[in-house]
Amino acid sequence: MDTELFARLRAQQPLVVNYANFVTPQFVANGLNALGASPIMTLAQEEASELMTPANALVLNLGTINASDMPMVLALAKAATKFAKPIILDPVAVGATAFRAAAAKRLLGDYPIAVIRGNASEIAFLAGIKTQAKGIDAGANATSPATLAQRCAERYNCTVVVSGKVDIIAQGHNLATVYNETSLLPAVVGSGDLLSAIIGAYAGIAEDPFDAALLGAVTLGVAGEAAAAHLEATQGGTFASVLLDRLAALDVEQLNTQARYEEARRA
Template sequence: MLSKIKAVIEKIKEQRPLVHHITNYVTANDSANITLAVGASPVMASEPKEVEQMAAQAASLVLNIGTLSSLTVEAMLAAGRKAAAKGIPVIFDPVGAGATEYRTAVARRILAEVKPAVIRGNMSEITVLAGVTADIRGVDSVADESNAEKIAGQLSQKLGCVVAVTGKTDFIANGNQVRRLDNGHIMLTRVTGAGCMSSSLVGSCCAVTDAFTGAVAGVAMMGIAGEMAQQALQPGEGTGLFRMRLFDAVSRLNGELLGRYIRLS
């Protein structure tokens, strides 16, 4: 797995895959910039009249329900169905699933109609999709993460896709095969969009490799970049410069740095 992950970053830089996003307006710019930083090419088209054509040209599709509207739901379903039909991997970020009935219903509809290759969410979101009651505050997880590995595995087997639960410890499940990542830094929770950016990195990775390797690689990249960004901070510097250094760290990532930092089991 480690050798495959190292190869992913080089493939992205060589191929510069097009990653189509239909995402939320709060973090769209961050998602685009993190995609560029890793070496892929983002497009953020969300008009229902063009999303099918755009998705068909892409190497992967990222769907993020952070800021829902009836138009974006229509666009996500149309683009998702087109991508899935053409064998283009769909990465689904169920932001805030469980916070409202509408949001949860939309998430379940995307799962049913699109059948994504990867679901990446926090513990509360993944727990809700697994059919278990979970605590959530707005779009933030306050759920107990002690059962993350078990729930990720169960949901992966149920839906037949890769499930990535990100938090203090990250678990990526592909059926009964589960990988654990212990990278990251608490400062990632203090900037908007860390989860959304993780999904963009997963989308960039899945554009050049299989869904399981891509999910592990993308989540690992975000955690490692968080550590590198924090280490680069000077005394007196805080979250604003941490956010800037996060992009710098992703742009510097290569196989050697991934191998040095990754804590994978």
């Protein structure tokens, strides 16, 4: 794992342009800010190109995607593609409605998505494995998360993160598993959105999206464990604030000593 990427993020403060859902934008922006990145949210199609020029990455979150936002989303994706900035796709509840599925598939079909980050249900849907989604979360699936991630990564030729109790990162023949976790992360609405955005921040300065995705999952996991250390399992409200503190307090040494993961790469 490339923890020097974390030091570079702190030094470079990558600009992350977000098409955010309207539920969690402040939490995501505060999380990116705490980590050391520079977030900006937009709702204006007219500024897509100007924003993507200095930007390091684009994060597209489909949590509240709608028809009137689509032209802007496509303009952002087009500009990111033109300027060779990595695109991270968060296909929130993609299996729940045809509209979300169409939006995700259009983006995946027309633009070079670097990383897809979703839960098992969302990734299963994109991988073409039928499942049931309920609300913004999703239940277990018969197929292992690693298989879901690998199939989805193969299908869309990108890096895929399946987040859950364990996070899986897949890309071609590379596979990693991140064990850092706390039950308080899923207790906070927007923790998945934040993970996608953090991966975007790293991807904006990384050589390889796989490195960005792995370090992103470790970053949120380590900060989450630190934030949860003195809290009860019911303290999700307090945790959301302390998590931001712990993201800001992170350093390379903490990442190196606290990270718990396995990585299998084939060059």
